Amino acid sequence: MTAPEWFQRALDAPVETGTLPVDGVDIAYRAWGRAGDPLVVLVHGAAANAHWWDHIGPSLAQGRRVVAVSLSGHGDSGHRARYSYAMWAREVGALLDGCDRPIVVAHSMGGRVAYHLERTRPGLGGIAFLDTGFAGMPGAAARAAFADLAARPGRVYRTREEAVAAFRPFGTSTPIADHLQRHIGGHSVQAVPEGWSWKFDPAIFAALTMPHAVEGPVRAPAALLRAGRDSVVTDEILEATRRVLPPDAPFATINGAGHHVMLDAPLDLVAWLREQLEAWA
Numbered sequence: 001m002t003a004p005e006w007f008q009r010a011l012d013a014p015v016e017t018g019t020l021p022v023d024g025v026d027i028a029y030r031a032w033g034r035a036g037d038p039l040v041v042l043v044h045g046a047a048a049n050a051h052w053w054d055h056i057g058p059s060l061a062q063g064r065r066v067v068a069v070s071l072s073g074h075g076d077s078g079h080r081a082r083y084s085y086a087m088w089a090r091e092v093g094a095l096l097d098g099c100d101r102p103i104v105v106a107h108s109m110g111g112r113v114a115y116h117l118e119r120t121r122p123g124l125g126g127i128a129f130l131d132t133g134f135a136g137m138p139g140a141a142a143r144a145a146f147a148d149l150a151a152r153p154g155r156v157y158r159t160r161e162e163a164v165a166a167f168r169p170f171g172t173s174t175p176i177a178d179h180l181q182r183h184i185g186g187h188s189v190q191a192v193p194e195g196w197s198w199k200f201d202p203a204i205f206a207a208l209t210m211p212h213a214v215e216g217p218v219r220a221p222a223a224l225l226r227a228g229r230d231s232v233v234t235d236e237i238l239e240a241t242r243r244v245l246p247p248d249a250p251f252a253t254i255n256g257a258g259h260h261v262m263l264d265a266p267l268d269l270v271a272w273l274r275e276q277l278e279a280w281a
Helices: 006-013 085-097 109-120 140-151 160-165 176-187 204-209 234-245 266-280
Strands: 016-022 026-031 041-044 065-069 101-105 125-129 189-192 195-198 222-227 251-254
Touching: 016 085, 026 085, 026 266, 041 085, 065 085, 085 109, 101 109, 101 266, 109 125, 125 266, 140 204, 160 176, 160 189, 160 195, 222 234, 222 266, 251 266
Parallel strands: 041 065, 041 101, 101 125, 125 222, 222 251
Antiparallel strands: 016 026, 026 065, 189 195
């Protein structure tokens, strides 16, 4: 099936790639727009990587510098012996050095990274939280599932084609579009001695089993976007989030999107993000 024209335009947009060393590990990033323009950093969720934003970043880069990061243990970034939200927050923070009022867009696990970042780096211009349960503690069942994933070696496939065809985002119940399957799946696999496997380090899931206390309110401007189905933002977490975010923080739902809103409703997501960026300019 042919990819939509808007999607192909996004992939054809000029992109800068590079790495930044943080605490001894190279952190990979992808950037659109002119260096020196107001900065927007895109932070992915667990087991994802910077390429998950390839069809989103260029649409936000008019008059802005948009940088998608691969956290350590993800994508083309290096691996660590241990992972933590605090360490991932330092990695994102390194990309913000010297920038005035940078804005962070954070999906799922990335929301907890953004929360840690905001507690240690004042002066953020805004945080757009995308279907993230950062204000709630993971339950016993979730912690057990994460511990199992952390202990399990990555699955190996005979060929690259088999691995890409097997790509399924964690926490989704419906297939994603073929063009996204091919593009994001293709950038989520790597050659290993036995064949092909995922780029992410299974040990990242150990960090998700750790307690995550919300130690105070978010001081930066903020907004929350909730998925209409398969959302990790339960009613209980939504209420906890309302107590943590600023009183004027907008809350919205994309009814047709699942947890991975950038895959299920990318154009709706871009429209909502543009609205938030303009409000925080």
